[in-house]
Amino acid sequence: MEKSEGRQTGKKVVAVVGGGLVGALNACYFAKRGFNVHVYESREDIRKAKIVKGRSINLALSHRGRQALKRVGMEDKIISKGIPMHARMIHSLSGKQSPIPYGKKGQYILSVDRANLNKELLTEAETYPNTKLNFDHKLQDWSADTGLMTFSRTDGSKDQIHADLIVGCDGAFSAIRKQFLRRSRFNYSQTYIPHGYMELTMPPINGEFAMKPNYLHIWPRNTFMMIALPNLDKTFTCTLFMPFEDFEKITTGDEVIQFFQNYFPDTIPLIGAEALKKDYFRLPAQAMVSVKCTPYHIGEKCVLMGDAAHAVVPFYGQGMNAGFEDCIVFDELMEQFNEDFSAVLPEYTKVRVPDDHAIADLAMYNYVEMRAHVNSKWFLFRKHVDNVLHFFLPKTIIPLYTMVTFTRIPYHQAVERWHWQNKVINRGLLLSAAGAALGGSYLLTKYSHQMSQLAVPAEKIWSRLVTFRIPGMITTQM
Ligand code: FAD
Ligand code: EGU
Numbered sequence: 001m002e003k004s005e006g007r008q009t010g011k012k013v014v015a016v017v018g019g020g021l022v023g024a025l026n027a028c029y030f031a032k033r034g035f036n037v038h039v040y041e042s043r044e045d046i047r048k049a050k051i052v053k054g055r056s057i058n059l060a061l062s063h064r065g066r067q068a069l070k071r072v073g074m075e076d077k078i079i080s081k082g083i084p085m086h087a088r089m090i091h092s093l094s095g096k097q098s099p100i101p102y103g104k105k106g107q108y109i110l111s112v113d114r115a116n117l118n119k120e121l122l123t124e125a126e127t128y129p130n131t132k133l134n135f136d137h138k139l140q141d142w143s144a145d146t147g148l149m150t151f152s153r154t155d156g157s158k159d160q161i162h163a164d165l166i167v168g169c170d171g172a173f174s175a176i177r178k179q180f181l182r183r184s185r186f187n188y189s190q191t192y193i194p195h196g197y198m199e200l201t202m203p204p205i206n207g208e209f210a211m212k213p214n215y216l217h218i219w220p221r222n223t224f225m226m227i228a229l230p231n232l233d234k235t236f237t238c239t240l241f242m243p244f245e246d247f248e249k250i251t252t253g254d255e256v257i258q259f260f261q262n263y264f265p266d267t268i269p270l271i272g273a274e275a276l277k278k279d280y281f282r283l284p285a286q287a288m289v290s291v292k293c294t295p296y297h298i299g300e301k302c303v304l305m306g307d308a309a310h311a312v313v314p315f316y317g318q319g320m321n322a323g324f325e326d327c328i329v330f331d332e333l334m335e336q337f338n339e340d341f342s343a344v345l346p347e348y349t350k351v352r353v354p355d356d357h358a359i360a361d362l363a364m365y366n367y368v369e370m371r372a373h374v375n376s377k378w379f380l381f382r383k384h385v386d387n388v389l390h391f392f393l394p395k396t397i398i399p400l401y402t403m404v405t406f407t408r409i410p411y412h413q414a415v416e417r418w419h420w421q422n423k424v425i426n427r428g429l430l431l432s433a434a435g436a437a438l439g440g441s442y443l444l445t446k447y448s449h450q451m452s453q454l455a456v457p458a459e460k461i462w463s464r465l466v467t468f469r470i471p472g473m474i475t476t477q478m
Contacts, residue, residue, distance in 0.1 A: 022306030023169030082110030196285030
């Protein structure tokens with residue numbers, strides 16, 4: 001068997017700490033290269049566990065994540081259990097629904113079940129004989145000098161393990177990262193946003209999806225926002241985003257209904273008033289954190305990937321996709337530098353940090369943008385402007401979300417290109433405004449004798465102009 005090569009050639013030991021989405025995928029990548037891979041996961045094996053607690057039930061999988069799955073032969077298996085979302089469905093306050101396609105026919109994202117994705121990836125990693133999964137192993141501490149790790153077990157015992165390379169995939173609150181924080185010249189920032197999120201389930205109606213299934217449903221309400229993604233069991237998982245202080249204001253079932261009546265009235269009959277009252281108090285609202293740091297490595301011993309390196313707020317649907325792309329980037333460098341950790345690790349930091357920081361910034365930017373002034377009309381208008389410009393200038397103007405979601409253009413390049421595009425659009429608008437002014441003044445001189453009939457008070461023109469909010473349109477995201 002090809003997969004057992006590692007053992008015979010006495011390859012190095014790679015410890016992947018964290019058996020979440022990125023850790024499990026990474027295990028496949030290292031196993032494929034023949035390393036002796038040991039995965040250490042603090043929780044029980046989720047394939048056996050009855051109750052699976054954790055973040056978000058479903059996720060939007062897009063191009064970057066799919067490409068990463070493809071390279072370990074997992075793309076088809078995962079997409080077969082994903083639900084395509086070809087468009088957003090914008091729900092206005094009045095209950096009107098407006099679809100906005102993501103792109104051309106083949107351009108769609110997938111709603112995938114987090115637990116299933118994690119299980120499939122763990123099972124795939126296990127098919128390599130040079131991989132061992134160790135559950136109930138919580139990393140307590142490790143030494144950057146010796147590479148010795150200490151794990152604690154639920155029975156109170158401790159395990160000490162050595163590895164040649166430690167890959168920290170232990171999520172936003174990474175224990176591996178703690179050693180980085182004690183070192184000089186390590187930059188770190190973390191920001192909790194004032195919003196929390198809460199997941200609510202919308203059950204099927206008469207055995208069918210309660211809303212159209214192949215859409216990412218969005219209720220944009222400035223500071224409040226709800227999003228719903230479909231599941232295979234014909235439910236939707238609705239995620240309500242709201243400032244913590246507003247979550248705290250709602251303390252009774254009746255207040256929940258009142259709140260939904262005010263902001264998401266169309267969802268009350270779909271979720272069910274009684275279910276809503278219960279669901280809302282099931283779990284407290286969850287926090288969202290953005291983490292940026294650099295470097296991602298220590299010498300040739302340790303590297304951070306996924307949320308451990310870059311937790312992003314979920315307002316671009318890219319956290320997992322970016323973490324999966326980390327695996328591709330690292331694997332390509334392993335190829336390029338003949339698996340020489342002392343060369344691969346610094347290069348990984350060098351190429352990956354700018355891109356991960358770019359997506360962290362974009363996600364935060366979109367969060368600020370959405371809460372500032374995105375109601376359903378504005379959202380529809382903005383996305384139409386994107387699509388119209390892209391339609392007429394397909395090579396010149398590519399919407400930012402298209403570059404992020406449907407290409408592997410490095411995130412930092414997507415941002416640069418977006419800035420450039422905005423300049424072009426600004427110039428275009430400036431030129432047409434200048435053209436309009438010139439043409440207007442020409443007409444004005446030619447027909448000045450008839451103008452008095454058309455007279456519109458100057459202040460009225462001004463108020464019409466400002467309602468278009470042209471400056472906002474140009475400086476905000478495309
Ligand atoms: P995690 O999934 O957090 O996995 C870390 C693993 O490490 C866990 O299994 C944990 O048990 C284990 N661990 C932790 N500490 C230790 C320790 N000390 N020792 C051993 N093991 C440990 N991303 C998208 O791409 N699309 C989306 O639509 C999307 N939606 C989201 C919606 C919400 C509300 C949120 C909060 C996030 C969303 N994300 C989305 C982001 C996505 O969830 C994360 O980016 C992704 O889970 C990161 O994977 P990870 O493996 O790096 O970390
Ligand atoms: C948030 C939470 C719509 C899943 C950003 C779009 C998200 C997802 C958008 C969550 C939005 C926001 C994009 C995708 C996606 C949009 C995107 C956000 C999936 C700019 C499970 N976002 N998300 N942008 O364009 O590029 O549809 O929890 F409401 S998928 Cl906030 Cl493409």
